[in-house]
Amino acid sequence: MSGKPRLTYFNGRGRMEPVRWLLAAAGVEFEEIFLETKEQYEKLIKDGVLLFQQVPLVEIDGMKMVQTRAILSYIAGKYNLYGKDLKERAWIDMYVEGITDLMEMILVFPFSPPEAREKNLDSIKEKATNRYFPVFEKVLKQHGQDFLVGNKFSWADVQLTEAILAVEEKIPAVLSGFPQLQAFKIRMSNMPTIKKFLQPGSPRKPPPDEHYVETVLKTFKK
Numbered sequence: 001m002s003g004k005p006r007l008t009y010f011n012g013r014g015r016m017e018p019v020r021w022l023l024a025a026a027g028v029e030f031e032e033i034f035l036e037t038k039e040q041y042e043k044l045i046k047d048g049v050l051l052f053q054q055v056p057l058v059e060i061d062g063m064k065m066v067q068t069r070a071i072l073s074y075i076a077g078k079y080n081l082y083g084k085d086l087k088e089r090a091w092i093d094m095y096v097e098g099i100t101d102l103m104e105m106i107l108v109f110p111f112s113p114p115e116a117r118e119k120n121l122d123s124i125k126e127k128a129t130n131r132y133f134p135v136f137e138k139v140l141k142q143h144g145q146d147f148l149v150g151n152k153f154s155w156a157d158v159q160l161t162e163a164i165l166a167v168e169e170k171i172p173a174v175l176s177g178f179p180q181l182q183a184f185k186i187r188m189s190n191m192p193t194i195k196k197f198l199q200p201g202s203p204r205k206p207p208p209d210e211h212y213v214e215t216v217l218k219t220f221k222k
């Protein structure tokens with residue numbers, strides 16, 4: 001047992017990518033087990049390691065954690081990325097949940113039927129531009145600080161950085177009206193642990209492709 005957290009999920013972003021980002025931002029190395037077949041998934045269920053028969057699964061500190069939000073909260077608390085008090089934690093929770101709503105649209109996009117892809121992409125652009133990114137542009141402008149909460153690096157900063165890069169992959173000019181977010185992205189991308197995670201060869205996963213979608217669908221096919 002290496003003592004490192006062990007992540008079990010597909011070899012792709014999905015619901016595990018925010019966990020990879022947060023561990024990497026905290027400077028924590030981890031191991032990965034990739035789910036590739038239905039048989040593998042069924043064995044995990046048979047062995048009773050998936051509380052609700054779902055992945056992500058993160059084995060950490062002797063626990064077999066499931067439920068992405070619970071996993072992320074535990075990691076944020078463990079590595080002091082969850083604010084200095086209850087109110088800062090509440091703001092981090094609000095920001096993270098809002099960003100998660102945006103990221104859910106990106107998560108399901110590769111599974112869209114061809115005829116819905118253009119509409120779904122327009123919806124991602126509309127929500128990012130008019131609902132989510134304006135909130136963080138205003139927070140950074142009003143606080144005049146480097147980070148979203150308590151002027152200290154937190155889970156919220158990590159999640160927003162991941163979201164900005166993910167949306168830019170689909171809509172390259174999405175930050176054109178958000179100068180604060182442009183500067184924030186550069187600052188975060190230059191933080192040593194995040195800079196390392198953005199380098200080739202890191203555990204960061206590429207955008208989902210057809211093979212990833214097919215693997216997920218065939219693994220869960222009843």
Ligand SMILES: N[C@@H](CCC(=O)N[C@@H](CSCc1ccccc1I)C(=O)NCC(=O)O)C(=O)O
Nearest residue numbers: 014015053054055056067068069107108216220
């Ligand atoms: N609330 C859980 C949801 C986990 C979840 O939906 N896991 C999926 C894999 S992510 C896959 C997924 C699911 C929806 C959209 C995109 C993607 I990628 C699963 O195990 N499904 C099997 C089942 O529920 O029987 C969490 O946040 O961890």
